[in-house]
Amino acid sequence: xxxxxxxxxxxxxxxxxxxxxxxxxxxxxxxxxxxxxxxxxxxxxxxxxxxxxxxxxxxxxxxxxxxxxxxxxxxxxxxxxxxxxxxxxxxxxxxxxxxxxxxxxxxxxxxxxxxxxxxxxxxxxxxxxxxxxxxxxxxxxxxxxxxxxxxxxxxxxxxxxxxxxxxxxxxxxxxxxxxxxxxxxxxxxxxxxxxxxxxxxxxxxxxxxxxxxxxxxxxxxxxxxxxxxxxxxxxxxxxxxxxxxxxxxxxxxxxxxxxx
Numbered sequence: 001x002x003x004x005x006x007x008x009x010x011x012x013x014x015x016x017x018x019x020x021x022x023x024x025x026x027x028x029x030x031x032x033x034x035x036x037x038x039x040x041x042x043x044x045x046x047x048x049x050x051x052x053x054x055x056x057x058x059x060x061x062x063x064x065x066x067x068x069x070x071x072x073x074x075x076x077x078x079x080x081x082x083x084x085x086x087x088x089x090x091x092x093x094x095x096x097x098x099x100x101x102x103x104x105x106x107x108x109x110x111x112x113x114x115x116x117x118x119x120x121x122x123x124x125x126x127x128x129x130x131x132x133x134x135x136x137x138x139x140x141x142x143x144x145x146x147x148x149x150x151x152x153x154x155x156x157x158x159x160x161x162x163x164x165x166x167x168x169x170x171x172x173x174x175x176x177x178x179x180x181x182x183x184x185x186x187x188x189x190x191x192x193x194x195x196x197x198x199x200x201x202x203x204x205x206x207x208x209x210x211x212x213x214x215x216x217x218x219x220x221x222x223x224x225x226x227x228x229x230x231x232x233x234x235x236x237x238x239x240x241x242x243x244x245x246x247x248x249x250x251x252x253x254x255x256x257x258x259x260x
Contacts, residue, residue: 002025
């Protein structure tokens with residue numbers, strides 16, 4: 001059983017998709033949750049979604065307009081979390097962006113944006129959060145299946161996500177004396193609101209699904225189930241690991257379907 005009673009979790013990029021559904025699961029399990037995002041209106045919509053079926057959740061939920069690439073904004077959110085709930089136990093560093101272009105088309109601005117949000121912002125979120133966290137807590141970072149398999153046009157994005165696998169292994173050793181676990185999660189093709197906004201033809205959507213042994217896209221709740229587990233005390237002996245949630249995509253090579 002997963003129980004977050006009296007535990008406080010900060011989820012960056014928590015206003016939609018996988019972050020939002022993880023927040024929902026933690027609230028349902030009795031925890032306090034802070035979700036961050038860059039757009040207040042989207043955060044307010046997320047708040048309404050989370051509390052509409054659970055009135056008590058309103059007392060255990062805080063939204064914070066915050067940009068992970070802005071260190072002052074990150075620190076302000078962490079301090080506000082402690083002021084509101086009196087403790088910080090877990091961090092789900094989920095905020096991130098994707099820029100997918102041929103190598104020749106990538107600009108310095110693209111590079112800086114990806115690094116600042118996907119790696120620099122995440123790293124300093126953890127650096128600032130760790131001293132505030134209670135011993136025995138957990139940190140989870142969102143990596144990607146592209147950190148495990150080469151994908152044309154995703155080279156820089158994949159590099160930022162692969163870096164998180166190394167961070168999980170090294171920081172797990174550094175934080176072990178405080179029994180703070182740190183892991184990463186690598187989603188495959190997940191149908192999130194951000195993905196749904198991309199101008200992807202039905203044919204392209206189906207081509208992607210056909211690469212997956214399960215022959216479908218995953219949904220945010222399936223990733224949230226795994227994320228909540230890794231953040232919970234049910235995963236008390238797991239640290240420095242990456243959990244791939246991809247319907248078998250990484251393990252497949254030119255999947256053709258059918259039985260073996």
